[in-house]
Amino acid sequence: MNLPYDDKTCGWYAALPPPRPVQSLRGEQIADYVVIGAGFAGLAAARRLAHHEPEARILLVDAQRVAEGASGRNSGFVIDLPHKFALEHPDPAHKQRLLGLNRAAIAQLQSLIDTHGIDCQWSHAGKYQGAVGERGLAYLAHFEKLLSDLGEPFHSVEGPALQSVLGTSHYRRAVFTPGCYLMQPAALVRGMGDSLPKNVELLENSPITRLERDGRGGHVLHGSAGRIRTRRLLLGTSIFTQEFGYLKNRLLPVMTFASWTAPLDDAQCQRYTGRFDWGLTPADHAGTTVRMTQDRRLIIRNTYKHVPKYGRSIDDAMRARIHADHRKAFLARYPDLADVPFTHTWGGVYAISRNFTNFFGQLEDGVFASACDNGVGAAWGTISGTLLADLAVGADSAQLRDIQAVTGMPSRNPPEPFLGLGVRSRIKLAAWNSRSEL
Structure with a gap:
């Protein structure tokens, strides 16, 4: 399994103060929901799950420290407009849905920054x-x-x-x-990680190396020093979704x-x-x-x-x-x-x-994912993670219907070596x- 292996020279992350002490996966754990990936999508999903299910135990698990991965490495744009390729879409309603979703994400981030006093050059x-x-x-x-x-x-x-x-x-x-809004991405992502609801437990430096069905309708997530059992799994893992066997040959x-x-x-x-x-x-x-x-x-x-x-x-x-x-x-x-x-x-x-298509939805019973942001991660990750939590708990909304209307299945790739x-x-x-x- 290919795990995240980011360089240690990200300027955004280096400019932050030292992080708080790390809590990692240890021993046997049972959770109502597990979210893998603590980037924009995973953070938003965990926060929304906590809103819907305040008594549930929610684990948010990342292979690295929060903000070390892709969400803390972008150029700090939160863009409301559809991306260049989406802007070419022939259906005006499709583009209006994307606009509405992106602007909802911006409003959500603004509210979090104001509520929690996140210092991120917003x-x-x-x-x-x-x-x-x-x-x-x-x-x-x-x-x-x-x-x-x-x-x-x-x-x-x-x-x-x-x-x-x-x-x-x-x-x-x-x-x-x-x-468009500008920000310091690593500071924003860390700030969101530091202000999670009380029933969300953040486990960092905890790569999940294997998923398996438990035979009772749930999953067992295997790490190097522990395991987690859960009936509901949300993947905010972007490109690494394929490492768990999903969307293979499509990203x-x-x-x-x-x-x-x-x-x-x-x-x-x-x-x-x-x-x-x-x-x-x-x-x-x-x-x-x-x-x-x-x-x-x-x-x-x-x-x-x-x-x-x-x-x-x-x-x-x-x-x-x-x-x-x-x-x-x-x-x-x-x-x-x-x-x-x-x-x-x-x-x-x-x-x-x-085909420049984002995936959003249910992969199999109890497993949900938002994957393939096509290079516009801050707004899309925020809103897709939020709405993925809605989907997982069965909460319908106009925004959920909008995101389902503008997403689909990424095209299958040709085999190697032709793909590379x-x-x-x-x-x-x-x-x-x-x-x-x-």
Whole structure:
């Protein structure tokens, strides 16, 4: 079984204070519900289960510490709009359902942050989608048409106005959309883990290595130092869902990488001519994401890798090459900040599907899953985990019907070695075609 094996160089996590003492799985345990995976989906599912069943014993189990995995490694965008591929969907009702679900997730996160005082740089900053060359500009014009068709507000920014935001003249034009929120993902995820309801027990550093039926309608979950018996199991395990035997040959493990700088000192801030606290995604999806954080760090994110063994597919030499590529992208945008070093370069693995379809629902009797976020984990994980708990306890709602209407079964993948060859070729082709946007 391939377990999570993330690098230890995630800047978001390194910026946090030391975590509280760990509680891990030990001995024989019995629970009414078990949630595996303490990312956005698992945290939301456990919290919702506790709301529905305040007397139930709920165990939330993760192979790592909370925020060490994918949910703490993203670029810190919580986006309300449908993702680029979903925005192409021909059915307007489909896109409106996605909008409603994403905005419900944002409202839910806002409420949790306010209620529990989670310090995670949460900001209603909106989002810029930027273009560098002609290819990017063409994508940007198409994006504007899709937004107009959807009836969503946006405005174009270019020239000195754009430079005054980004602190660079590298971009020709950008489209600003107001509904996105920015945050420090590891801080948000840890904050949610630290504020779980009383009847949710969080077990970290507790990989589940095997599931088996107990012959009485339930499951036994095996760990290295203990076992759990339960009749209801919810999987918020994203790409690792396939390691438990579900959705086999339907999920593609992809890792994307980011680097960030040391915080700009006062002299460097004088040379930096932009604002603080903004985020830009590329109009061409294979381009570069850039962020300026509230604590004065610049982030560069690009480079995609097919990682069939997850973190074990990446070695130090590859990480060094990615670091060098990020440095080139940074200097192309901020040559006047060449003295600002990168302090961390990290990757995060997520699941995509060939038909860009998210899975949500019941896998078998007593087993439920939300898997394959297709790269938009913060909002989707939050709302899908919440509604998965509703499904597990039989609580109907309009939102549950909406998520069932926009999800389905990910396409089956071709066998290896053809799958790996095809994915790697497509990633290389996308990088080549998008080289002006990197």
